[in-house]
């Protein structure tokens with residue numbers, strides 16, 4: 001019976017399933033080749049571990065493997081319920097915690113290859129970890145789109161487009177409350193649809209597949225600089241974590257508008273209340289963001305693929321396969 005070994009982690013409430021022990025053909029060396037192989041030859045892995053009945057829409061998957069460059073320590077391909085991600089901040093923190101748990105990684109510095117680029121990671125004594133993300137930048141400011149609320153009310157929504165390892169449209173809202181999840185999701189979906197309808201993209205036509213709604217931190221008396229965010233992910237679910245790539249995109253926007261100084265700490269709080277701390281250094285007209293957070297290992301799982309189970313590769317995959 002075919003089996004796959006996973007370590008389940010969560011980072012600020014957002015789960016990551018870390019896949020170990022994958023043996024790929026020898027000619028596949030770089031992390032992009034690993035992503036392409038997974039997408040083209042073995043997409044059933046993504047579907048079967050992230051789709052129901054084994055997975056759930058909020059899960060991100062991470063396939064770890066050897067680095068292409070012998071000076072680095074690891075390569076990681078990230079994926080979600082709809083496809084493959086260049087980089088994933090909460091997912092990377094989950095992978096690092098899984099490496100500490102399973103491979104005995106200790107306090108210190110490591111370099112991880114991702115499809116978006118190499119990322120330096122530091123494990124701290126207090127079991128938090130930091131990563132210096134790939135270069136982030138604020139691509140366009142003051143971009144307006146028209147959304148329709150309910151039956152007929154039209155509203156113009158204005159925001160910034162930024163890259164933080166994934167593409168984001170960031171726009172303010174009055175509050176980001178857990179009790180308002182449904183309306184935050186609805187608003188974000190409308191914005192995403194409007195961006196697509198109006199042909200508004202990131203650089204080189206890249207699809208803007210993450211929407212970030214932001215509001216001030218609840219505790220306005222606090223001296224901390226920061227904000228609370230709701231992030232809609234490509235599969236239509238919200239990020240339970242503060243979103244590492246979203247925090248990087250936010251820091252790029254703050255740097256571009258001159259409201260946060262290099263090295264100054266920014267607290268990014270998620271809609272469930274979990275926190276990352278971010279800082280940045282300038283990198284040309286963009287920034288290098290460093291994000292700190294903590295992940296936890298939750299389970300070691302052996303997935304079993306029973307040939308008699310019609311849904312062993314996930315419901316969506318089985319449906320797509322039987323329809324094609």
Ligand code: PYC
Pocket residue numbers: 014060087088089090091166233239241242243244245246
């Ligand atoms: O933490 O970068 C992140 C992320 C992207 C999508 C879900 N989480």
